[in-house]
Amino acid sequence: MKIVIQIAKRAPSALLVLLVLLFVVFCLQRLTPVNPARALAGDRASESALQSAYEQLGLDEPLYVQFVRSVTETLHGNLGISGVTQRPVLDDLSVYLPASLELLFAALLVAIPIGLILGVSSAQRSRGSGFLRFSLVLGSSVPIFLTALLLIIMMSQQLRVLPAAGQSSFTDGPIGPTGVLLLDALLAGRFDVFADGFSHLVLPALCLAIAPAVAIGRVLRSSLSHTMRADYIRTARMKGLSEFTVLRSHGLRNSINAPLSMAGIQIAAIIGSLVVVEDVFAWPGIGLYAVQALDRGDFTTISGVTLALGLIFVLANAVVDGLQMMADPRIAS
Amino acid sequence: MALLAQIEQPSQSRTRRRQLSIPDALAIVATVILLAVVVIGPRIYSVDPLTPDGLPLTPPGRGNFFGTDELGRDVLARVIDGMGLSLLGALLVIVSGVVIGGAVGTIAGAASGSVDTVLMRMTDIFLAVPGPVLAIAVVAALGPGFGNTLLALSIVWWPLYARIFRGEVRRIRYSPHIEAARITGNSRWRILTRHMIPGAIPAGIVAASLDVGAVILSLAGLSFLGLGAPAPAPELGSMTQQGLTYLDTAWWVPIVPAVAAALLALVANFLGDIVRDRMRFF
Numbered sequence: 089m090k091i092v093i094q095i096a097k098r099a100p101s102a103l104l105v106l107l108v109l110l111f112v113v114f115c116l117q118r119l120t121p122v123n124p125a126r127a128l129a130g131d132r133a134s135e136s137a138l139q140s141a142y143e144q145l146g147l148d149e150p151l152y153v154q155f156v157r158s159v160t161e162t163l164h165g166n167l168g169i170s171g172v173t174q175r176p177v178l179d180d181l182s183v184y185l186p187a188s189l190e191l192l193f194a195a196l197l198v199a200i201p202i203g204l205i206l207g208v209s210s211a212q213r214s215r216g217s218g219f220l221r222f223s224l225v226l227g228s229s230v231p232i233f234l235t236a237l238l239l240i241i242m243m244s245q246q247l248r249v250l251p252a253a254g255q256s257s258f259t260d261g262p263i264g265p266t267g268v269l270l271l272d273a274l275l276a277g278r279f280d281v282f283a284d285g286f287s288h289l290v291l292p293a294l295c296l297a298i299a300p301a302v303a304i305g306r307v308l309r310s311s312l313s314h315t316m317r318a319d320y321i322r323t324a325r326m327k328g329l330s331e332f333t334v335l336r337s338h339g340l341r342n343s344i345n346a347p348l349s350m351a352g353i354q355i356a357a358i359i360g361s362l363v364v365v366e367d368v369f370a371w372p373g374i375g376l377y378a379v380q381a382l383d384r385g386d387f388t389t390i391s392g393v394t395l396a397l398g399l400i401f402v403l404a405n406a407v408v409d410g411l412q413m414m415a416d417p418r419i420a421s
Numbered sequence: 422m423a424l425l426a427q428i429e430q431p432s433q434s435r436t437r438r439r440q441l442s443i444p445d446a447l448a449i450v451a452t453v454i455l456l457a458v459v460v461i462g463p464r465i466y467s468v469d470p471l472t473p474d475g476l477p478l479t480p481p482g483r484g485n486f487f488g489t490d491e492l493g494r495d496v497l498a499r500v501i502d503g504m505g506l507s508l509l510g511a512l513l514v515i516v517s518g519v520v521i522g523g524a525v526g527t528i529a530g531a532a533s534g535s536v537d538t539v540l541m542r543m544t545d546i547f548l549a550v551p552g553p554v555l556a557i558a559v560v561a562a563l564g565p566g567f568g569n570t571l572l573a574l575s576i577v578w579w580p581l582y583a584r585i586f587r588g589e590v591r592r593i594r595y596s597p598h599i600e601a602a603r604i605t606g607n608s609r610w611r612i613l614t615r616h617m618i619p620g621a622i623p624a625g626i627v628a629a630s631l632d633v634g635a636v637i638l639s640l641a642g643l644s645f646l647g648l649g650a651p652a653p654a655p656e657l658g659s660m661t662q663q664g665l666t667y668l669d670t671a672w673w674v675p676i677v678p679a680v681a682a683a684l685l686a687l688v689a690n691f692l693g694d695i696v697r698d699r700m701r702f703f
Contacts, residue, residue: 105549112555116562218444225694229634229687231641233661234679237668245669360553364642368665382561382646390561394554401551 091413095406102402107159109398113391114158118151120387162395171386172377180377180389181396186267187255188362188373192400194289195296195358200351202301207308207347208335211316224309227302232361236295236368243291253370256285292369296361300354307350311343318342344415352408359397448691455688459505468498470655478671488673490664496673499655500681506650507657507685510571511636515629517575522582523618523625529583530590530621531613541587544580552577553639560648567650570643574636585628589621623700630696634689641682657682 125142126133133141142148146157161167167177210220244252251257255269262276270289273282315321316339324334366375374393381389413419468474473493474485481488487496529540559573560566593599594617602612643649644658652659657678664675 102549105546108546109550109555112550113558116558120562121564222444225690226687229638229690230683231638231645231658231679231686233642233645233658234676234683237661237665237675237679241668241672356551356553359551360557360639360642363553363557364645367646378557379646382557382648385561385564387562390558394558397551397554401554402549405549 091410094413095410102406105402106398109395110159110162113394114155117387117391122385167392168388170389171384172380172389177389177392181374181392184372184374184377185396187371188375190268190270191292191296191371191373192358192362194293198293198297199301199304202297203304203308206301206305207312210305210309211312224302224306227298232295232364233368235298236365239291239295250291251288252291255288255372256281258284292365292371296358296365300358303350303354304347308343308347311346312339315339315343341415345412348408348412348415352405355404356401359401445695448695451688452692458501459508462501466498466501468495470494470498470502471653478667481673487677490674491667496677499660500678502655503657503660503678504681504685507637507640507682510640511633513571514574514578514636515633518578519582519625519629522579523586526583526586527590527618527621530587531617544583547580556643560643565648565651570640570649574639582625582628585624586621589624590617593617593620627697627700631693633693634686637682637686637689
């Protein structure tokens with residue numbers, strides 16, 4: 089309960105962040121070399137037609153009036169018409185977002201256990217920890233598209249065990265109620281679709297998970313090796329607790345804060361990589377949607393995607409805050 | 422990534438850090454070789470990266486060490502140029518990030534009071550916006566181009582340095598040598614430029630050196646999405662993107678530039694680790 093109140097107290101600053109993001113997007117819209125009035129009126133429009141398009145878009149009004157209007161439009165869910173699909177951006181987002189969320193969740197589900205294992209095993213000073221340290225640095229140095237290509241070459245071209253593109257090989261897969269393919273397949277009892285969707289999910293999720301897993305592992309290594317030298321760890325060992333119990337309820341519990349902060353930071357990086365990964369694996373999420381918009385220079389779509397991803401990031405950070413308070417109640421009080 | 426410097430605690434004792442370990446030496450040697458390739462490489466290996474040098478998609482071999490791409494251009498020459506471009510770009514982003522962030526952080530830390538509050542609130546808001554996404558939006562708005570990707574990344578990259586510089590300046594503010602400088606009648610400007618900023622620089626250098634690899638990867642990512650320099654320019658990310666079609670038939674076209682980006686980032690990250698370990702006990 090306390091945690092809910094604490095998170096609610098941070099809502100105003102989260103809203104402020106979203107407002108600033110709106111403001112930045114608004115400024116960027118003014119900076120685009122594409123003249124929106126020209127785009128509306130057409131290339132060979134007369135001077136007066138251009139002028140009326142200019143007024144129709146409200147570009148003759150003062151900037152603050154334009155900004156307030158853009159905020160109210162956004163709050164009403166009007167994000168403009170996408171140049172990619174010729175449909176409202178909000179409709180597109182609701183179509184593409186579930187696939188991206190599926191990928192993000194899968195990546196986190198892979199990244200957190202791997203990060204924990206990497207961190208715990210490299211914190212114990214054992215044989216091979218030097219090699220582990222090297223692979224941690226290596227893992228944070230490989231560009232995401234190289235990881236993707238190597239996985240595709242290995243798993244899809246050489247071994248032929250996993251598909252390299254798309255989300256599903258079924259065209260008659262269940263649609264709705266959640267929009268997330270794996271959940272829908274389970275709810276509809278289509279286990280063949282589920283298995284196929286899962287095999288499509290493995291490579292992109294793994295690809296997205298590597299960098300955050302390594303980052304979490306690095307931070308956990310240093311905070312855990314610090315914690316394990318504390319006096320209360322020695323006491324716990326002296327009480328006769330097993331090494332596993334010492335590690336789980338005394339060591340990890342007290343070193344989980346820094347990795348959680350890191351996970352929060354990494355979410356921004358994952359969201360950025362999402363665009364590249366969806367591009368390489370042809371995953372039909374908002375990243376691929378954004379790439380199509382980038383190819384056309386369609387900034388209306390890009391603004392919508394930016395706001396959606398910003399919202400995800402703010403929400404994810406609220407979750408991380410909550411987890412930190414659960415791990416260390418002192419933060420909440 | 423710069424937050425790693427703050428989150429990660431020193432893991433080894435002071436005395437062990439003084440000697441140069443073998444991995445450290447290897448990393449330094451690798452850096453020197455890489456720098457030599459990037460700086461002197463184009464002069465020795467005088468194949469034009471922009472014009473065809475052989476048949477399209479020639480496999481790696483004697484004529485073209487890493488083969489040729491879909492237009493018959495030499496992949497090695499293009500990759501060397503691309504690495505130079507990445508490195509230059511990353512350094513420019515880091516330098517401008519440190520200058521902007523350093524200025525904001527130093528002013529906030531030295532002025533304190535309401536100036537501090539306003540500047541740091543601004544910084545926090547920028548930190549709370551997902552950086553990569555913002556960078557993509559900035560380039561999308563301004564139009565693709567090498568300069569615009571650098572600008573976008575610089576806009577995203579300064580807030581961490583502002584935090585670090587503010588922390589350092591506030592730490593130094595009350596130390597005895599600042600007190601002494603004040604008592605002996607130095608002007609506030611002189612104290613700021615001669616004592617506070619030099620005191621904050623080591624922490625800034627550590628954070629910056631840890632970030633070079635991440636900036637190289639971000640630049641490659643933006644270029645992969647087609648936001649970098651336009652077509653003929655040899656950028657590592659866009660070379661990989663354009664070579665994707667040939668992954669089955671001519672693997673070297675997409676893979677070699679991607680591996681080059683990884684190599685650059687790897688060496689930069691190792692060097693950053695060394696700098697962090699050495700500078701901690703300044």
